[in-house]
Amino acid sequence: DGGITQSPKYLFRKEGQNVTLSCEQNLNHDAMYWYRQDPGQGLRLIYYSQIVNDFQKGDIAEGYSVSREKKESFPLTVTSAQKNPTAFYLCASSIAGGIGDTQYFGPGTRLTVL
Amino acid sequence: SQQGEEDPQALSIQEGENATMNCSYKTSINNLQWYRQNSGRGLVHLILIRSNEREKHSGRLRVTLDTSKKSSSLLITASRAADTASYFCATGGNTGGFKTIFGAGTRLFVKA
Numbered sequence: 001d002g003g004i005t006q007s008p009k010y011l012f013r014k015e016g017q018n019v020t021l022s023c024e025q026n027l028n029h030d031a032m033y034w035y036r037q038d039p040g041q042g043l044r045l046i047y048y049s050q051i052v053n054d055f056q057k058g059d060i061a062e063g064y065s066v067s068r069e070k071k072e073s074f075p076l077t078v079t080s081a082q083k084n085p086t087a088f089y090l091c092a093s094s095i096a097g098g099i100g101d102t103q104y105f106g107p108g109t110r111l112t113v114l
Numbered sequence: 115s116q117q118g119e120e121d122p123q124a125l126s127i128q129e130g131e132n133a134t135m136n137c138s139y140k141t142s143i144n145n146l147q148w149y150r151q152n153s154g155r156g157l158v159h160l161i162l163i164r165s166n167e168r169e170k171h172s173g174r175l176r177v178t179l180d181t182s183k184k185s186s187s188l189l190i191t192a193s194r195a196a197d198t199a200s201y202f203c204a205t206g207g208n209t210g211g212f213k214t215i216f217g218a219g220t221r222l223f224v225k226a
Contacts, residue, residue, distance in 0.1 A: 006156075035216075042118075042202060043157075043216040058213070090156055100145040100206015100214055105156030 003027070006091050006106035013078070013085065013113050021076045021109045023091030029104070031097035032074035036060060037088040037108075046089075049074055050097030078111065086113045118146075118203040118217030126223045133190040135220040137203030138183075146179055147204045148188050151219070157202065160188075195226040 004025040013019045023032065031050045035043040045058030049068040063082025068074055074093075078085045089109045094101035121136045137146070145164045149157040163170045163179045163186065170177045176189040190197055200219040207215065 004156075040218070040221075042218040045213060048213075088154075092157075100143070100147065100162075100204075102147065102159050102162060103157075103204075103214060104159070107156045108154070110154070 004091060004093055004104055004106040006089075006109050008109060009107065011109055011111045013111060015113060016080045018077055018079050019111065021078070021089055021091075021111070023074045023076065023106060024072055025074075025093045025104075025106075026072060027093055027095075027104060028071070029093035029095050030071070031094045031101065032068065033092045033094075033103065034058075034064070034066065034074070034076045035090045035092065037090060043090060046076065048097070085111055087111060118205050118215060120201070120203055120217045120220040122220060123218070124221040124223070126225065127193060129193060129195055129224055129226050131193055133193050133197070133222055133224070135188045135201050135222070137186045137188070137217055139186075139203075139205045140184065141207055143181075143205045143207050145206045146177075146186050147206070147214070148175075148177060148186075149202045149204060149216075151200045151202065153199070160201075190222075193222075193224045195224050198222060198224045 007022045033048045034046040047066040049055035065077045091106040092103040094103045118137050118139045147162045148160045151157045161172045174191045179186045200221050202219045204214045204216045
């Protein structure tokens, strides 16, 4: 089965803690993305990576960090510097990082800060 | 502000009726895509229309693009209860780099 997976599905964090969200794809896609979705709203881009060992900030990168050491994996760390991290986080991938490439999404991780 | 903005924000129809959702955007684009999201799930790609295309069909879906008005519409014909979801337009632009920018979505509810 080809696809993109995210874990965990639900995550609870205490204030002041860092947490890492996992994203793995076996589609052999070069580009990967992290989005944040708040209730009733669209997606906002946090970070993206067009190739291994390279990534760029999106529109709302403050308080987040990523790594891209392997083509298949693009983990997102939500740090304690992110003031309002409770949200639904979506990971996506595309064949390449071209303009308007079709993106394939994982099922999402819902993060709640207690 | 977001590139794509959908209208209406919410739409409730009876099964069998057609559903029309609109998307407006601000700058020039290379293509426009429509995605669907079931509640609490990831997005699923539905259809892509390029800037030099005016209309595209896929099954019960019909997408139009009017680049002069910077707008697109998604028509779902003969809707089913299973079509209940949020629908997002996403623009891939000439400006602003490679990013795909998503609108806030239209919530469609199809009553059985």
